[in-house]
Amino acid sequence: MGDLAPVFYEVFEALPRQGPGSRECTARALALCRGLPAAPRIVDFGCGAGAQTLDLAALTDGTIEAIDALASLVERLARVVAERGLTARVRPVVGDMAQPSFAPESVDLVWSEGAAYTIGIATALAAWQPLLRPGGHLAFSHVAWLRDDPPAELRAYWQREYPGIAAPEATLALAREAGFEVVGHFPLPAAAWWDDFYAPMEARVRDLRAVHAADAEALAVLDAIDEEIDMHRRFGEHYGYVFFVLRRPAA
């Protein structure tokens, strides 16, 4: 999200989360990660404002290092962490998830919701696997086709926006090629798109249209965001986010 129009940040920075997800989905993926230590060391890559970071803090007794490239989101998370008295367990840091600075085999659980695609799934898998102790888990969510008969309009939309979209099996194949075992995967339900993401996003876009009524460039960005929401409203059964839970094989 480095070089986008300012209005894009005005939309995204105000939202409860910066991608589809929910506490229920985070909990379900976490439950698939068997054999974690009592206080696991967790790294949350592309944490955004940290909705899932805070859920992980509530759902575990572990420590969480939350990494994002965008300082404004990391600062927002740091404020909430301080307010909730979590500074001993949660450390928000500005950083590049493509070049993680953690020691090899030092992490029990790598987490990443809706962010891995920004550096490419294969790159993310290769960069994150060495950080995991043998037997450690990687849980990440990523967009996928859920049906194999998308309408032409939707196919053209994704061809423009993210041509790498594929069936979940393609991501699972990449995971196995990278040396992971597949523990499980599940699609996110519709509520995970709407409740804390598209519904507040739609409201925010509506407000910002009034603020930027004379700014054609900003309005074009807002139009593109509304188009994304409209695509999901009309064609949401054809694609979605899938949570993938993988395991680095035990030594």
Ligand SMILES: C[S@@+](CC[C@H](N)C(=O)[O-])C[C@H]1O[C@@H](n2cnc3c(N)ncnc32)[C@H](O)[C@@H]1O
């Ligand atoms: C779609 S948002 C998801 C945020 C959060 N996980 C959530 O679900 O609410 C993707 C996040 O990845 C971050 N990001 C993109 N490239 C990054 C990089 N190379 N290193 C760290 N963070 C990055 C963006 O700043 C953004 O906050």
